[in-house]
Amino acid sequence: MNNLFKKLPSVDEILRENDIIKLLENYKHDYVVKIIRQVLSDYRDKISHNIEVTINKQEIVKRILEYLSKNTHCNLKRVINATGVVIHTNLGRSIFPDELIKNLWEVTAHYSTLEYNIENGKRGSRYSLVEKLLCEVTGAEAALVVNNNAAAVLLSLSVMSKGKEVIVSRGQLVEIGGSFRIPDVMLQSGAILKEVGTTNKTHDYDYTNAINENTGLILKVHTSNFRLIGFTEEVSTEKLVEISEKYNIPIMEDLGSGVLVDLRKYGLPYEPTVQEVVKAGMDIVTFSGDKLLGGPQAGIIVGKKSFIDLMKKHPLTRAVRVDKMCLSTLEYILRIYLYNEPEKIIPTLKMLTLNKDILYERAVKLKDILSNINKVKTDIIEISSMAGGGALAEQDIPSYGIKIEIDNLSSNDIENKFRTGDIPIICRIVSDAVILDVRTLLEDDYDIIFKSVKKITEG
Numbered sequence: 001m002n003n004l005f006k007k008l009p010s011v012d013e014i015l016r017e018n019d020i021i022k023l024l025e026n027y028k029h030d031y032v033v034k035i036i037r038q039v040l041s042d043y044r045d046k047i048s049h050n051i052e053v054t055i056n057k058q059e060i061v062k063r064i065l066e067y068l069s070k071n072t073h074c075n076l077k078r079v080i081n082a083t084g085v086v087i088h089t090n091l092g093r094s095i096f097p098d099e100l101i102k103n104l105w106e107v108t109a110h111y112s113t114l115e116y117n118i119e120n121g122k123r124g125s126r127y128s129l130v131e132k133l134l135c136e137v138t139g140a141e142a143a144l145v146v147n148n149n150a151a152a153v154l155l156s157l158s159v160m161s162k163g164k165e166v167i168v169s170r171g172q173l174v175e176i177g178g179s180f181r182i183p184d185v186m187l188q189s190g191a192i193l194k195e196v197g198t199t200n201k202t203h204d205y206d207y208t209n210a211i212n213e214n215t216g217l218i219l220k221v222h223t224s225n226f227r228l229i230g231f232t233e234e235v236s237t238e239k240l241v242e243i244s245e246k247y248n249i250p251i252m253e254d255l256g257s258g259v260l261v262d263l264r265k266y267g268l269p270y271e272p273t274v275q276e277v278v279k280a281g282m283d284i285v286t287f288s289g290d291k292l293l294g295g296p297q298a299g300i301i302v303g304k305k306s307f308i309d310l311m312k313k314h315p316l317t318r319a320v321r322v323d324k325m326c327l328s329t330l331e332y333i334l335r336i337y338l339y340n341e342p343e344k345i346i347p348t349l350k351m352l353t354l355n356k357d358i359l360y361e362r363a364v365k366l367k368d369i370l371s372n373i374n375k376v377k378t379d380i381i382e383i384s385s386m387a388g389g390g391a392l393a394e395q396d397i398p399s400y401g402i403k404i405e406i407d408n409l410s411s412n413d414i415e416n417k418f419r420t421g422d423i424p425i426i427c428r429i430v431s432d433a434v435i436l437d438v439r440t441l442l443e444d445d446y447d448i449i450f451k452s453v454k455k456i457t458e459g
């Protein structure tokens with residue numbers, strides 16, 4: 001063992017290797033030294049644990065180069081979503097249409113009109129870039145975009161009800177992943193939570209009985225990824241607006257997903273659209289940019305101008321403001337909503353509304369592609385996809401998938417190899433079988449899956 005330790009080259013010796021000298025032309029000396037030390041320390045660990053190693057300077061240099069290449073690749077990278085969950089929060093939620101990238105490049109690789117008014121040559125407001133468009137597509141009087149919907153709710157509560165009571169149904173005091181909890185957000189905003197009703201039933205008189213001189217707001221929250229079934233009742237938006245008008249109390253709805261297209265004609269369940277909720281008379285409506293809207297991460301606030309004007313001046317707004325990448329991509333997506341059938345263009349909606357014939361064709365295509373590989377067995381099966389994040393979250397949507405088996409590998413082995421490949425393939429294991437749902441596959445994913453499976457079978 002001692003002998004092996006002695007055979008290990010020193011850091012200085014390695015620094016004199018040609019490949020390393022070349023590396024130092026680009027990389028910081030301290031960074032390269034750190035990596036050399038790391039690789040040498042891995043060797044020492046192996047030696048002290050009696051794991052067999054051969055010590056060869058060339059091999060060590062190769063390891064260092066590999067280590068560096070792994071560490072200089074971006075951690076945030078593309079994956080293939082074969083889970084069938086369309087708005088997959090862990091995999092980046094909504095994806096953009098290819099054509100959007102040109103616009104994003106124009107705006108971000110060059111200077112832009114982010115806060116500059118071309119007409120008068122004076123300072124402009126970044127918020128005005130998409131406000132008109134948001135009003136156009138939602139029917140609201142005014143709009144404001146912030147960093148995400150959590151921020152939109154926090155800002156709205158801070159402006160509308162700080163120090164005042166906010167009436168919320170107990171059935172809507174939900175937690176929406178990543179520790180966004182309505183009672184906690186309320187506390188942060190300085191509003192006072194006034195819960196009414198019971199978990200399963202809340203009536204209109206629960207709201208009216210709770211109103212007093214310190215009531216600041218009525219809040220409705222979309223329960224998103226949580227559903228109450230059975231003996232339940234909640235008060236409709238229309239009725240809540242009626243109460244709000246009668247008692248002159250502002251009203252707001254956290255709609256979560258914010259769908260702008262009625263998806264019932266594609267067999268999906270009814271979800272109130274933003275336009276409907278605005279039209280019903282909600283003073284403020286908030287929703288995410290990257291859920292059913294199909295855009296970038298953003299929190300969109302639409303509603304009455306008097307409230308939006310107050311929000312624009314609030315100090316929190318600066319802390320949760322959006323950048324030019326968000327505004328550029330959001331504007332691009334919103335413009336698609338001026339077209340007749342945005343669901344044919346916006347990837348999130350396109351995937352959600354794919355019909356079963358197309359899904360079947362895709363499954364056949366994937367099966368065909370994989371059928372040329374030895375040791376692989378595939379079957380087309382009927383499965384359920386999910387919308388994911390926000391409204392429709394747990395809704396099963398019929399789809400097709402490929403069940404894939406590879407000789408001598410367990411389902412867990414296959415899943416693991418898929419996940420750790422050059423371009424990770426994220427799949428589901430259902431009843432111990434590896435399933436690739438074709439709903440969320442993109443045009444150029446098929447070839448990558450083919451190569452990946454081939455590589456796995458070749459060991």
Ligand SMILES: *Cc1c(COP(=O)(O)O)cnc(C)c1O
Pocket residue numbers: 148149150151176180221222223224225254255256257287288289298299389390391
């Ligand atoms: C998703 C969701 C949020 C959080 O939105 P983010 O954009 O992820 O911050 C808040 N409220 C509801 C009802 C949601 O569905």
